[in-house]
Amino acid sequence: MASPIPDHFSPQNILLIKLRHHGDMLLTTPVINALRQRYPQANIDVLLYKETRPMLEAHPAIRQLHIIDRNWKKEGGWQKFRHEVALISAVRACHYDLVINLADQWRSAILTKLSGSPFRIGFAFHKRDSAIWRWCHNLLVSTDDHGNLHTVEQNMSALSPLGITAAGAKASMHFSAADQQKVQEILARQQVNAPYVVVQPTSRWEFKCWDDEKVAQLIDALAADGHTVVLTSAPDKKELAMIERIRSLCQSDNVVSLAGQFSLPQLAALIAKARLFIGVDSAPMHMAAALDTPCLALFGPTKLQFWRPWGDNNRIIWAGDYGPLPDPDSIDTKTHQRYLAIIPVADVVAAARSFLHD
Known part of the structure; x- marks a missing residue:
């Protein structure tokens, strides 16, 4: 050596x-x-x-x-x-x-x-x-x-x-002025001009997702408080179908779906201007944390120690606090089981409100 x-x-x-x-x-x-x-x-x-x-x-x-x-x-x-x-x-x-x-x-x-x-x-x-x-x-x-x-x-x-230590380590996510301009145009077209909350409930792995019904109830609660909710996802067919189902379950009209419409840097530009990001263990969740946008992350059988959002403006709701979870290494990633289902809507709504009322 x-x-x-x-x-x-x-x-x-x-x-x-x-x-x-x-x-x-x-x-x-x-x-x-x-x-x-x-x-x-x-x-x-x-x-x-x-x-x-x-x-x-x-x-x-x-x-x-x-x-x-x-x-x-x-x-x-x-x-x-x-x-x-x-x-x-x-x-x-x-x-x-x-x-x-x-x-x-x-x-x-x-x-x-x-x-x-x-x-x-x-x-x-x-x-x-x-x-x-x-x-x-x-x-x-x-x-x-x-x-x-x-x-x-x-x-x-x-x-x-x-001789470089991890002290003060800071993640960052960057996007271009063109990305920012594209996002502003799409928001204007959808008549989203008030401060908004981004909710990205999807993941390419279904076991990381919360129930569609509960996501819809969360959106309705935030909309009832007067917040505009912007739903996002990857352009993947399964994720788009999940967003459609959630949208159909919502009672409120104060929700806009921009699912599948953004590149990742454009999604970053959207998240950067949000009052709050709510999502699951996914790249957009890490983006929100890196952009210092307040981030509420729902986790299931994932190694929290490795993958929790990095930064100071984050809150985690972990399904393991509500019931037993399988070992992350034993998960069949193709399963349709949603381990986050045991997380109650009320706790997520309360956590979101604590961010939004600060």
Whole structure:
């Protein structure tokens, strides 16, 4: 193992690698923000999956994004090989003097090694305890305490060889002026001009969702208080159908569905101006927390320690406080069971009102 990074080290070109889902990418922003603060002159690039690019594409600290498209494998062996070679060439051409690999895939480790960077930080994952993993990284950070840390703190621990701690770690979500303009136009078209509450009750996994009937009752209660509720979701057919059902169950007219109409940065622009965001364990929930919009998050059998909203303006209602939940590692993600069903409407309404009446 190489000697630690010298105190006078001042990298010019930094590459951060993370190959996960949308929410995971947002939770890498504290690392990006900390690197920008420590090395204001450095170029910071990120290697990520193509579909997660919207989470970081407007971040002002990032110079460029290197993309892995998971559809490459559908193009056949030769084409996939050409894409991989082009990616490696692009990475090597940047002459990184520091690579930080937050990912646990072999692909990320090989890319870290092939970058040619003199300093290559990775995690000492127990499942990757091998000579090849150690060969790919010359600085490995222990993961022994990761079970007790939030995902942000886990990511930030990769910076320990640089003398950077997790103290004051701040997530951020960015969008363009064009995104903001598009949202304002859509809101104006729907005649939403008063302060509004965003409710995103959907997830690609149904087990993370609350009952449609209860969501409708929550919306009616907030509407009765005079609040305009904006319903949002991904453009996925199942999520849109869920929003339609919730909308049909609402008694109030003071609710607008903009489900499926926004890109993720546009959704961020919508959430940024909301008085309150109410949602489940999902990327938009992490976006609300990063935007410092008051956030009420409903959780079921998810690892709260890892995935709770990061920030100071949040409140969690956990189904485990109302009844037994299965172990998060044992969940069949295809189940239609909604474990949040035991959360009573009254408690969510009361929590929402406590935010809205401040």
